[in-house]
Amino acid sequence: MRLFAPLCCLAAVSPVLGQFGNNGAPFPNVTYRTGVSPNPAVVLGAQSNQISPPRYPSPWGSGEGEWADAYVKAREFVGQLTLEEKVNLTTGTGWQLESCVGQTGSVPRLGFRALCLQDSPVAGLNVAATWDRDLAYARGEAMGLENRDKGINVLLGPVAGPLGRSPEGGRNWEGFSPDPYLTGQLFATSIQGIQSTGVQACAKHFIAQEQEHFRQTPEARAYGFNITEPGSSNIDDQTLHELYVWPFADAVKAGVASVMCSYNLVNQSAACQNSYLLNQVLKNELGFQGYVMSDWQATLGGVSSVLAGLDMTMAGDIVFDDGISYFGPNLTIAVLNGTVPQWRLDDMAVRIVAAWYFVESDTKVTEEPNFQSWTFDTFGSTHFHVGPQWGTELVNQHVDVRREHGALIRKIGAESTVLLKNNGALPLTGKERLTGVFGEDAGSNPLGPNGCRNHNCDTGTLIVGWGSGQAQAPYQVSPDTALQNEVVSHYGSYESITNNSAITQIAALARRTNDVAGVCIVFANADSGEGFVNIENNFGDRKNLTLWQGADAMIGNVTKNCNNTVLVIHSVGAVELEAYKQHPNITAILWAGLPGEQSGNAIADVLYGRVNPSAKLPFTIGKARSDYGTDVLYTPNQPVPQFNFQEGVFVDYRAFDHRNLTPTYEFGFGLSYTNFTYSDLTITKLDAAAYTPTTGSAEPAPTYGSVDKDPSAHLFPANITRIPLFIYPYLNSTNLSTAYGAAGYGDNTFISEGALDGSSFAHTPSSGPSGGNAGLWDPLYKVCVSIANTGAVAGAEVAQLYVSHGGQYDPVRVLRGFEKVFLGVGEKKQIEFVVRRRDLANWDTGAQDWVVRDGVKVVAVGASSRDLSLTGTLE
Ligand SMILES: *[C@@H]1O[C@H](CO)[C@@H](O)[C@H](O)[C@H]1NC(C)=O
């Protein structure tokens, strides 16, 4: 099976160069968005078959700023390496050949260990619902510590792609929010938390993999879809910058060590070999100093990917366990035959080693991997995929790395539970005469908390979605267990039914609960996950926005009989709730997301008022699916499916505001058991230097050490045992034209214009080391408001600041600040938002820079995107 076909390297094919190859020429028209209206036909820049402009050479790391020390060490180290040793750093050794889900080669001669890369990010969605940077940091740190103690160097998260263009997107829950500002803030603090432990974070997936359908050709074909390439996300340049790249700028600013490119194509060029995305946007504009790794099997070309900015290929092999690689020996050959210049390989190696020093892995990660990803057995094959004849060893030491993190998980679970409706039903007292609990989603999975591998089933309560973003649960406290314990501790009566088909019993228990003025609590869910798993024809992405497990009928039979019904939703994102919002017998609704192993304890904390809910929706819950104006493409529209992002920046609440549609619950909405009032908005203009577009160009690309051009110096060493299918850096033959091993050069014959030129590259106007032009981050305004707790209990409020940019094609408003403040009864505090230049800027495609356009910019502060009691203007 061959993944490669010509389309995926369009950016490296000569006709494209002929049209758009000159950096000085006007940008191809397809990257302009000239207008957006409810009629998508007028959106340019999101058209089928539009192409990504080539940008070469690949910028070499400057090692400026916070990265300076790491670069000094990395350059010195790389200067000692041979060609094969450098190649080893860039190439995974193959799927299931070593302990970790991804593992690079090593440099035994100098004691540099193989880097261990491991899933997973779990539910960023719930972190988003907390709107709490401190909790995001704490979670990141906790994950970092656990990973470090397992011997992991690179944690493959957090996630800001998918951003959440469509609520149906299967992996939205791995990330944070469809709002790029909220995502960017929590993405950055998560990264800082992870990297404080010596473990590298990996900002993924770059970029615009907004649906699972058609992300990979073989996967889609296995599902019976006849596609020839992964789908292409067609995006205009302004939307790319203002929406999808935005949080990645925060990540780079936060010092993220690595970035993972995604499976999809963007404007017909594979994300992992798209020179515009990797060379121009990530490495030039954002000044990214770390390295780019591919998603697993997302590398679709060798030389073409390397020249377009890919630094590491994962899992190393082209297709899992085919024993061949686009990197490995091919990269060694490509350097020897001159198609990859030494400076480019050196830059790849320096970036990888600098990232290692940048997070202080050298002193902080002392453990070698003490686990194996492929088995739970204690002893097993050293190289799992090839079996015991190639060695056996202690593969799993079963090290418990969790510390007291259960308490943090419980806290995040409660702090991320959004109270959507409350007719005075909550908090519960615990003294209810009878508590009736209903729903499969309240109970345990009879197969056990890890009974479905990768959580690839929706059985029992939902604590996480499926796929590589999930994690093994050490236990699972179900709502049924926690609520029963609670009620029993108050000497109350408790009955639960977790079989949604037991309609007779459900109706009877609801009626009995009603008769004694008790409380009925119903649990329901909706699941999604990664594309390699299909549950009930949900190929990763959800096929609808309704509840699963037959929950609607179950709920209907409860509400028909019980006039005090509390509804709790565990879901991967928005579900249709309008009917339940309107239902008189539903007295409260809570959205609890994917809370993890402390699920039951966390919901009990909120239901019984130990935690006063302060979470806010990190997405919009619309009345109807069609209201979002975006959706997954479920059926290929071409052999290379075309995802046309015709909505531009108008996703989620921006779409509802733009089209003046009333949602069920708006973005940023969430109730409390107390009330808050906002007052006293003041705006202070700060002294900031004028914005200076970056000019100039880079010094020539440095090289470190020299390459022995004699092919015989790079042959497979006689003294090592060759593990089958393992990816090594060595040559099989001194004849370079046959050493690559298979017929045909395929994708590697064409070298884009300027790609080999290491003399210089021009800095783009918005560029700067680590996050882009420093002026973008300058604070321009301080906005202060006072918030008072005017209710009867202490609680926290998430105050939100929105900006209206005021342009004809701008969203009505966009989130540009949030602060969570805790207030005792009667307490009043002043809080401060800082508005930075980038918060007020638009991306100008013509200028290829951010501009703050003239005109009045309005700020509004309040409790949600539609509850904004205070407004002011910025001059
Ligand atoms: C953009 O280019 C296409 C051909 O590539 C052309 O048909 C179209 O008219 C151009 N649009 C504009 C606005 O220039």
Ligand SMILES: *[C@@H]1O[C@H](CO)[C@@H](O)[C@H](O)[C@H]1NC(C)=O
């Ligand atoms: C490349 O990495 C592999 C796996 O870690 C190791 O066995 C081999 O010795 C390395 N080669 C070189 C040249 O360092």
Ligand SMILES: *[C@@H]1O[C@H](CO)[C@@H](O)[C@H](O)[C@H]1NC(C)=O
């Ligand atoms: C799949 O699509 C390709 C390209 O459109 C076409 O040539 C081929 O016949 C199709 N195969 C099947 C089995 O339909």
Ligand SMILES: *[C@@H]1O[C@H](CO)[C@@H](O)[C@H](O)[C@H]1NC(C)=O
């Ligand atoms: C080099 O890459 C080509 C695809 O471009 C592949 O066919 C070949 O097997 C690779 N060689 C090795 C040794 O991995």
Ligand SMILES: *[C@@H]1O[C@H](CO)[C@@H](O)[C@H](O)[C@H]1NC(C)=O
């Ligand atoms: C150089 O080597 C690479 C990797 O094997 C190959 O793809 C490319 O076609 C070769 N180029 C030349 C000019 O031999």
Ligand SMILES: *[C@@H]1O[C@H](CO)[C@@H](O)[C@H](O)[C@H]1NC(C)=O
């Ligand atoms: C709910 O039902 C109970 C029992 O029938 C009744 O006493 C109570 O008044 C009802 N409450 C409402 C709000 O209708």
Ligand SMILES: *[C@@H]1O[C@H](CO)[C@@H](O)[C@H](O)[C@H]1NC(C)=O
């Ligand atoms: C939506 O999908 C879920 C999961 O496959 C399914 O249980 C449910 O019945 C579907 N809803 C409708 C209205 O078909």
Ligand SMILES: *[C@@H]1O[C@H](CO)[C@@H](O)[C@H](O)[C@H]1NC(C)=O
């Ligand atoms: C009660 O459950 C039955 C069986 O699933 C279903 O047909 C019926 O519509 C439900 N009743 C209500 C009011 O939802």
Ligand SMILES: *[C@@H]1O[C@H](CO)[C@@H](O)[C@H](O)[C@H]1NC(C)=O
């Ligand atoms: C609400 O519950 C009561 C029982 O207390 C029932 O009589 C009534 O029909 C229910 N209302 C609806 C709209 O289902």
Ligand SMILES: *[C@@H]1O[C@H](CO)[C@@H](O)[C@H](O)[C@H]1NC(C)=O
């Ligand atoms: C909050 O305010 C509303 C009306 O402004 C009032 O009905 C409600 O009782 C208050 N809630 C609390 C908990 O003080």
